[in-house]
Amino acid sequence: MKKPKPPKQKPSDKKSKFREESEAGKFSEKLRQEPLPPTSGQVDPKSKDGLKPLTKKEKAELKETKQLEKSKLRAEKSDSKLDKARESLADKKPYKKPGVVKTVRQIATAEIAMQAHRKVREVERENVGVEAAHNAELNAERVGRATIRHAKHRVRTRSERQVKKLEKQNVKRNADYQYRKTVKENPEMKKNLLKRQLHKKRIQRQYAEKARKTTHKAAVTTAAKAKATLKRVGIAIVRIVKNPKALLVIGILLLLIIILQMCASMGVSMFTTSGGGILATTYLSEDADMLAAESAYSAMEADLQYRLDNYETLNPGYDEYRYELDEIWHDPYALISILSAMHEGPWTIGQVQGMLSMLFGMQYTLTEEVTVEIRYRTETRTGTATEIRYDDDGEPYVHTYTYTYEVEVPYEYYIMTVTLENFNLSRLPIYVMSYEQLQRYSLYMRTLGNRPDLFPTGLFPHASTLRDYERYEIPPDALSDPIFAAMIREAEKYLGFPYVWGGSHPSTSFDCSGYVSWVINNTFWNVGRLGAKGLYNICTPVSPANARPGDLVFFWRTYRAPDPNAATHVGIYVGNGMMIHCGNPISYTSINTTYWQNHFFGFGRLPPP
Numbered sequence: 001m002k003k004p005k006p007p008k009q010k011p012s013d014k015k016s017k018f019r020e021e022s023e024a025g026k027f028s029e030k031l032r033q034e035p036l037p038p039t040s041g042q043v044d045p046k047s048k049d050g051l052k053p054l055t056k057k058e059k060a061e062l063k064e065t066k067q068l069e070k071s072k073l074r075a076e077k078s079d080s081k082l083d084k085a086r087e088s089l090a091d092k093k094p095y096k097k098p099g100v101v102k103t104v105r106q107i108a109t110a111e112i113a114m115q116a117h118r119k120v121r122e123v124e125r126e127n128v129g130v131e132a133a134h135n136a137e138l139n140a141e142r143v144g145r146a147t148i149r150h151a152k153h154r155v156r157t158r159s160e161r162q163v164k165k166l167e168k169q170n171v172k173r174n175a176d177y178q179y180r181k182t183v184k185e186n187p188e189m190k191k192n193l194l195k196r197q198l199h200k201k202r203i204q205r206q207y208a209e210k211a212r213k214t215t216h217k218a219a220v221t222t223a224a225k226a227k228a229t230l231k232r233v234g235i236a237i238v239r240i241v242k243n244p245k246a247l248l249v250i251g252i253l254l255l256l257i258i259i260l261q262m263c264a265s266m267g268v269s270m271f272t273t274s275g276g277g278i279l280a281t282t283y284l285s286e287d288a289d290m291l292a293a294e295s296a297y298s299a300m301e302a303d304l305q306y307r308l309d310n311y312e313t314l315n316p317g318y319d320e321y322r323y324e325l326d327e328i329w330h331d332p333y334a335l336i337s338i339l340s341a342m343h344e345g346p347w348t349i350g351q352v353q354g355m356l357s358m359l360f361g362m363q364y365t366l367t368e369e370v371t372v373e374i375r376y377r378t379e380t381r382t383g384t385a386t387e388i389r390y391d392d393d394g395e396p397y398v399h400t401y402t403y404t405y406e407v408e409v410p411y412e413y414y415i416m417t418v419t420l421e422n423f424n425l426s427r428l429p430i431y432v433m434s435y436e437q438l439q440r441y442s443l444y445m446r447t448l449g450n451r452p453d454l455f456p457t458g459l460f461p462h463a464s465t466l467r468d469y470e471r472y473e474i475p476p477d478a479l480s481d482p483i484f485a486a487m488i489r490e491a492e493k494y495l496g497f498p499y500v501w502g503g504s505h506p507s508t509s510f511d512c513s514g515y516v517s518w519v520i521n522n523t524f525w526n527v528g529r530l531g532a533k534g535l536y537n538i539c540t541p542v543s544p545a546n547a548r549p550g551d552l553v554f555f556w557r558t559y560r561a562p563d564p565n566a567a568t569h570v571g572i573y574v575g576n577g578m579m580i581h582c583g584n585p586i587s588y589t590s591i592n593t594t595y596w597q598n599h600f601f602g603f604g605r606l607p608p609p
Contacts (some may be wrong), residue, residue, distance in 0.1 A: 068180045070563070075177040078170040085166050087158045140335050215508065280440075283449035284346040290454065292349040293339060293356060296334045299583060300360045301328050304420075311418060318370070318416040324423035326560075330363065332455040333464045336427040337444035339428070341437045349359060362432070363425050371415040376408045418460040421560065430502025438500070445498040446585075469496045469587030484550035486523045491515075493582050499584040504529050512569050515582035516552065519572065524609030531565040539604025545601040549575040553591060554601040567601045
């Protein structure tokens, strides 16, 4: 059986003292307790309990009184909070800087840590994994130290910040109370909005001035305390100076501090020169994020390949399909170097999803063009004809028979032409990066982010590798020409630099025409930054039989250019069928290979300097 619920207790009629006082002090009750004017004995049906209803003026006055009471309460609470905060700040001990012993201990600890890092630096060059882990550890230590310093500063200054916040709040609340009080005492101000606002601003300025004076007084008190403390410290210093043993101990400690500081600064400079360059050329993101970015980009390429492989099934209804398709591929190191250069630090796969889509859209351009042709086909048709024939009796009759014939019929023939252009991912940085970002990209590509193991060529056939550039010993006879010798001295400074599309400066590396333009502009010419076509236009064509060291050698159709009949690649001819050019990397190479002979365009001689 269910237990019966206990009966609800009726609320007690007894009221608390606070409630009795508040109800007794209600302005509306006071108005209702006023004697009513004599009536004819009828009760107003709109009133309750026969009491006179409040007029609009009375309601407004009641509302104004309540707002004044609330404003007063807020001001009193603000005063109380501010007084407590100031008392707490006055009782707080001032921040004391670390003493000599603590400073020496900190410097010694830092020197020990720096010495440990130097030891790791000595062996990390032999192990890429150790180097990457060490760089991550250094970054974590920097972040940790900065976080601790910030947290300590926030803790030390919490009381001061709290007092400033409460002072601003106190000025506003007291000004609001005085403003409402003044308006209530002077009803004529209600009629002039401008006058009310000016009065309110004046009250705020008065309280702000009062707060400043209070703060100044507190500062004077604090200064007096500090002066007294300084006086005590001075007395202590005089006592120490009179003690020779104490002076000797202090001198030894100071000498130790200077020695440790010198060692620490040397360690910092060593780290800056040796480790800074490594850190600037190392991918900072996690392997999982970099591999995920490569996987996401490859997935978009796989989806594109599927659409092309099944294009006729996915897009039926055409009489003929024609395809002009570039190969779908990209260099994973170029992808990760672009992402790392544009983020200036570690990134996650979630942060680069939009950039991956943007790069994919810039690298691959898929166009679909429908062409309609009027063609003719031969159709065989059947017709009927009649003729007069004669039967055996010689009587004529009409004979109907069928026959076939061929006609040429026009019809619409629909041709779908699908074109895919692969602009090459490594050409995009010049279009999407700033100068500083292009510099970082060049450093990453020069070292492969110090992670040559990240994308092994067995799994990633299009991944760049750290290849040594091809060397060539130019015959001394060729170097007897001072102009050619100067060109080679400048050109060989950049052997091993990576190919960067659009690059034209050592800080960003070069492309083929940017490299040749840089070399000739820094020797005897001043032609500006020219492309392969522009360099060819300033040269005088020379036959292969008359080519000599210092001439430029041009190639064409090395990529899909806007002008298919123009030069697209250029190098500096050094004689004996060799050239120095910006391949990947900048190196010497023979122009007699099958590839270069298939793309050979011609030789050109520069104008006299």
